[in-house]
Amino acid sequence: MLAYAIRRFGQSFIVLVFMSFLVFVGVYAIGNPVELLVNPQADEAERIRATAALGLDKPFLEQYWGFLVGAAKGDLGKSFVFNVPALTLILEKLPATIELAFVAMVLAISLGIPLGLVAGLKPDSFVGRGIMAGSIMGFSLPTFWVGLVLIMIFSVHLGWLPSNGRGETVLVAGIPVSFLTMDGIAHLAMPATNLALFKLSLLIRLTRAGTREAMLQDYVKFARAKGLPQRRVIGVHVLKNILIPIVTVIGLELGSVIAFAIVTESIFAWPGTGKLLIDSINQLDRPVIVAYLLVIVSLFVVINFVVDVLYSLLDPRVRLGGAAAAH
Amino acid sequence: MTRTLRLAIAALALSALPVAVLAKDREVSIGLQAAITSMDPHYHNLSPNNSMMLHVFEPLIKRDANQKPVAGLATSWRAVDDLTWEFKLRKNVRFHDGSPFTADDVVFTLKRVPNVPNSPSSFATFTKPIVDVKVVDPHTIVFKTATPHVLLPSDLASVLIVSKGAGEKAATEDYNSGKAAIGTGPYKFAEYVPNQRVVLKANYGYWGGEEPWDKITFKILTNPAARVAALLSGDVQMIETVPTSDIAKLSKDAKFNLVDKVSNRVIYIHMNQSTEKSPPFVTDKSGKPLEKNPFRDARVRKALSMGINRDAIADRIMEKKAVPAAQLLPDFFYGTSKKLKPVKFDPEGAKKLLAEAGYPNGFAITIHGPNNRYINDDKVAQAIAQFYTRIGVDAKVETMPSAVYFTRATKLEFGYMVLGWGTESGEQGSSLRSLLATYNRDKGMGVTNRGRYSNPELDKALSVALLTMDEKKREALIQQAAEIAMNDTALIPIHYEVSTWATAKGFKYEARTDQYTLASGLKPGK
């Protein structure tokens, strides 16, 4: 287990280096940040000065090498736009995003799995069909559209919820969180729902599919025949059997919701990293993009690692590290 | 919604209202469209920053709502001779920390401006002409320039004065944290959260008199729909740059006030004349390159200008929040010619001109434009393409985010480009020089001339104007240059953007040509 973990994080290091290189190449291919940063009325001397100030006058590989040297010392560079260390900028915004992502995921999981179970156990009932048809609504319409409709209804027409921003925060273990204040919850409600919708639908559908299948497996039939109570059959035998794909998808979705809540954060002006990322990409603020994606890649590495560990816990037949099976 | 529910909500809203108004009487929230990247007034020469900084800091010369220069921290100024300027400074002005404002602060500011580390766009352009500074007494200062520089007062209007005492050892971070953000302006720094909000408090000792607000919160709401929703739901009391799609509805709604003003930004077309043969993305209708570059023919350029229905764009695409353009600035600005009128939509005439120029069957172009830079930029591009089908020119449209667009446009990878230009100085000479003088980066001529238009006659008129100190004569020269360029269709002006602000009822904003959103201009009332 420990050896596995160490090996896994060793690999991650290579992933990080490779990732940063890709981002460098990508941003280089998109365009020249100076075009966007320098005031269009500026003269040539000013453009040259700005290019040098941002270190963009050096050859590409030299710029990348400079980044690597800095990164080795823990310095991921300063934002071109804000002149603040990129990592600081991201870490300041990260709690807001993680909070939003977790609330959304909790919503999706706590509703999605039970609803999916119901739909899977009674696939032909009215409720079962209703849940399935309803879940289609959750992913048919683009997030930005649903977000604005929510704002129209709850902020503009009813005036119940604030349309933008994050509410009042309190410090928990030094981290500002907003879900403990009324104001915070009011601000959280719409963006979290907006983000949760797609995941909710996906989870309902996955759970239903898994449940239907599990109900027909011999061991479930056997357990039922033995007269085990329904609750125990579902809680132990069915759930356990369907959890692997669900855990995978939850892992993937949690990662992507933290990383790319771009649209929701823009519409609701949620002060998180998604908004920072889209603004940085639009401004070609390379240090922030690189640092951001390195943070995200690390996040995915951790999530995927946890998910892989969970596999082996959920199903002992899955061995960590996947010892080659072909022999 | 049922009637009862409606009533209940209305009653609830009414009962809550008086308390809310009293508590927040002198507090206001404003929704801005772009991030403020720093609270250091010399770090990033960027319109949203410049607008924000004007609350905290002040220049020697201010600009009024029509960008006319007015006294700021200087009470008067004059050119002693061609190379010498004398400025009288305002007395009894104090910085937010209580220290008095003197000529030393001006000297310090001028020294700091070109030396802000990591600045992505500095203000050095404005201070560079000054080669020597002499402090005559604490409230008199003399500037020397190497060559006659008429635009010095205009340049200094862009340079905000910082406190020497607070700024001596300060870096950009100290301004962002508020430690060094000590100015003389009507509002004091209270909080700055990048990409999120700026909070300012009133400076009660302000020399210009009392301001209407105790506390202002600027919220960064880059998404246009989010901005409007925030206004509609009462989260902010004013927003800038109202999306054109919402103007009709807001202007009819008695709960809101809408103000607007034509701005200093022109949307125009550059046609790539850099190549002998077909420029990029210009072909005949079968896709083969053309023998000659059609944009080098003034008749073709004229025809393409006549082929655009500016009134329809202003009316239908811009919801009347645009004014058809004839030159680079609306004609109440300095150096503009009243003789120039927007080119009339005339598809028949355009076809005839194209035939005369040797293109009786037209040709094919791709219109390139940004889609997140100017108001409705991609829609304007699409409408132009639509009009061109009427004059026999096949037009495709490709729009992209400015991150990609401007790099490629500067590399001249496009043939026909939709662009915009805001004249911050408010005088047309500098714009003609940047956009239409023959491209020569080293001399600072035509630096943004992406069409590579070149006309010796225009160059000459501009270079004479540049060295003329007499205001009247100079203005006449610039007007003449503008007429030369526009009669030759050096570029195709489309329209001037109209800036818009919407406020909740009970607030009134004084609209500005420079698109700045200044809390001083927002008053309670009506």
Place this chain on the structure above:
Amino acid sequence: MTEPARVEGPWVRFWRDFSESRLALVGLALLALVVAIAILAPVISPQNPYDLAQLDVMDSKLAPGEASGTGKTYWLGTDDQGRDMLSGIFYGLRISLGVGVASTIFALAIGLVLGLVAAYFGGWVDTLVMRIVDIQLSFPAILIALVLLAVLGQGVDKIVVALVTVQWAYYARTVRSSALVERQKEYIEAARVLALGQARVVFRHLLPNCLPPLIVVATVQVAHAIALEATLSFLGLGLPITEPSLGLLISNGFQYLLSGKYWISFYPGIALLVTIMAINLVADQLRDVLNPRLRK
């Protein structure tokens, strides 16, 4: 209503199983309609919405049923360029469906193969594939789309490439998770003992048993791909604006939502909803029917 005496062919049996659910039949009918509209768009549309010569900006933003200056009536109204919404939706359906299905198929194919291979072989192959997946998952779609736009330019094919690049990793991980479990089961062991070729074991034995969760994810992802394309359009990175997809129509109309000109994004939204609903109703039933273990 099957003939009792005859031996059922597989197709007959399939159809009988499928038609058991009335909801699925409704879905099938809707899907047939949507596909027919997509294919026949050029024939049945009142206007070619991609031909700028047929648009008139003076007819822009007409409400549904409102007559234009030239006397034409647009039943679903027009957008801000004067484009007939009905024709726009027909043509947009064509593009959205094409983009959604094509990108899902390609992404699925790539993800499936890599995921299976990673799970089956394990070891360094698994490590390599999964670390590439880690990178891919962390790479935002907008950045990929922006790079492709800068390097390759705009177009339907580039959008498909962007969507495939974004989505394959997702499938790879999902497939791998199922395959990891299946790999350990007796029947794979048995197949291996029989010394069947590895490719045969992977594709004939491992693959079919990993399919059910994958089909769920895939049918949802067709919708997701269409929505993602809409989101890219919303961010200004989608298709050329003169040739709008459903997603682009919605994101164009989005800005008119607050102003009451609902039809510009409402009707394309409905079209998208119906399309995705139809795909999923059919897919739900297909999955049940095709799943060997669910057969009664």
